[in-house]
Amino acid sequence: MNQHGAVADKLTDEELVQRVQRGDKDAFGVLVKRHERSVYWMIEAILHNQADSEEILQESFLKALQHIGDFRGESRFATWLIRIAINEARMRQRKYRPGQYESLDEEKSEDSDFHPRELSDWRPSPEQEVAQEEVARLLRRAIQSLPEIYRQVFVLRDVQHLSTEETAAALGITIPATKTRLLRARLMAREFLAPHFKSSAQPGRAVL
Amino acid sequence: MIRCEDILREVSELLDDEITAEMRIQIETHLCACRHCKVLVDTTRKTLTLVSSYTVLELPEGVSARLLDRLAKHMESGPSQ
Numbered sequence: 001m002n003q004h005g006a007v008a009d010k011l012t013d014e015e016l017v018q019r020v021q022r023g024d025k026d027a028f029g030v031l032v033k034r035h036e037r038s039v040y041w042m043i044e045a046i047l048h049n050q051a052d053s054e055e056i057l058q059e060s061f062l063k064a065l066q067h068i069g070d071f072r073g074e075s076r077f078a079t080w081l082i083r084i085a086i087n088e089a090r091m092r093q094r095k096y097r098p099g100q101y102e103s104l105d106e107e108k109s110e111d112s113d114f115h116p117r118e119l120s121d122w123r124p125s126p127e128q129e130v131a132q133e134e135v136a137r138l139l140r141r142a143i144q145s146l147p148e149i150y151r152q153v154f155v156l157r158d159v160q161h162l163s164t165e166e167t168a169a170a171l172g173i174t175i176p177a178t179k180t181r182l183l184r185a186r187l188m189a190r191e192f193l194a195p196h197f198k199s200s201a202q203p204g205r206a207v208l
Numbered sequence: 209m210i211r212c213e214d215i216l217r218e219v220s221e222l223l224d225d226e227i228t229a230e231m232r233i234q235i236e237t238h239l240c241a242c243r244h245c246k247v248l249v250d251t252t253r254k255t256l257t258l259v260s261s262y263t264v265l266e267l268p269e270g271v272s273a274r275l276l277d278r279l280a281k282h283m284e285s286g287p288s289q
Binding site: 025028029032033036037038040041050054057058061062065114116119120121122126132135136139140142143155158159161164179182183186187189190193194197 | 224271275
């Protein structure tokens, strides 16, 4: 990254947006670098297809760039961007798979009880006993294993660290629904990881 | 009196520190006596710690470069609206 980029990297999203609005194209590159992962994985949670997700990722950032003059800072940039990406992904989904769209928005079984199955304790520091790339791979698989509505909330809250309110706004759902989905998502992610990090007499590599 | 199903419902807000002080005391009292719930809370906390401490969501190969390339081409050609 050049010197300009290194300085820009320390700015907040909203400061970078102001720079882009004044014509600083490099500032948009910093925003892209900062958000491309979470935007991609939000889209992938909806489309489940790498080629489509990549195309919609590009369309989303192009749309954000084209409309950045309209961004007034009433919400955080991350929230605004995620909304664009979700809209673009939904449009793609409706275009190619109209039947699937309705079922994905159902809030079925959200209120039903979740019963954790794995209740063994974990090794004290699984990240020190399992190779780093294996831990990262397991975490990625845990996130990908979550159904769409839970994965979206989990990525925004626990990976992207948006607040509950920002997550609700980005997804267009209520705060109670956000909290319910987050609880379920966290418990499901924990359940996925548990067998791999389970405490045992013979600590070793993760079971992959 | 807090029950195990209450812990299961509150674990997320407990970890986000979004519960009242009174509820926290009740939960902690329960956790001292219930190993299952303690494991549930500890391992859920560990899940969030791991997710926060890793760059878990890398992009597939080439996606980032192609994105920047397309944006650069768009910027060179000027606003299209």
